[in-house]
Amino acid sequence: MICLALGLGVLGLAAMRRARRCHGGGGWHGGWHNHHRSSRRRWMLHHMLRHIDASPAQERAIVDELEKLEERVWKARRGMKEGREDLAAAIRGPVLDDAALGAVLGRVDSTTHEVRDAGIEALRNIHAVLDDGQRAQVAEMLSRNGGSWSGRRSWRSGPYR
Numbered sequence: 001m002i003c004l005a006l007g008l009g010v011l012g013l014a015a016m017r018r019a020r021r022c023h024g025g026g027g028w029h030g031g032w033h034n035h036h037r038s039s040r041r042r043w044m045l046h047h048m049l050r051h052i053d054a055s056p057a058q059e060r061a062i063v064d065e066l067e068k069l070e071e072r073v074w075k076a077r078r079g080m081k082e083g084r085e086d087l088a089a090a091i092r093g094p095v096l097d098d099a100a101l102g103a104v105l106g107r108v109d110s111t112t113h114e115v116r117d118a119g120i121e122a123l124r125n126i127h128a129v130l131d132d133g134q135r136a137q138v139a140e141m142l143s144r145n146g147g148s149w150s151g152r153r154s155w156r157s158g159p160y161r
Contacts, residue, residue, distance in 0.1 A: 048141065052134040061129045065122045072118040076111045083107040 045066070049059050083104050090100035127135065 048138075051141070052130070052137045054130075054134065058129050058134075062126050065125045069118050069122040073115055076115050076118075079107065080111055 045063070049062065054062065086100055086107070087104045090097045090104060130138065
């Protein structure tokens with residue numbers, strides 16, 4: 001049980017440090033790194049929507065679903081950060097506090113289910129917006145070598161990759 005608590009604490013610390021480093025919380029990257037990552041995501045989404053020949057209404061619906069999903073995931077992450085204090089309280093005493101640890105694990109389980117449900121809901125809504133041919137194209141993109149969207153080359157290919 002102690003190993004589990006320590007492992008969760010280490011994973012939480014590592015995730016927090018990575019999030020701070022990648023999302024403008026320090027370092028020389030600042031906020032640009034986060035902007036660069038989101039603009040690359042937007043470019044990939046635009047490329048995929050163009051590839052499946054999505055109508056403007058479909059594009060709006062898909063982007064709205066993805067934005068809702070992203071918001072729900074960020075909200076869940078904030079909730080997990082609040083659980084760090086509960087984990088610290090469980091570890092702080094001379095004996096591991098099983099009640100506090102149970103509260104932390106309950107929070108992790110509920111957050112995991114929330115994110116999973118949000119992902120499934122977004123996937124269902126996007127699936128409903130696409131027609132049969134577009135669904136087949138998206139499935140083909142996903143099943144191809146590393147998500148390659150063109151027949152010959154991956155979207156990540158280029159002279160410096």
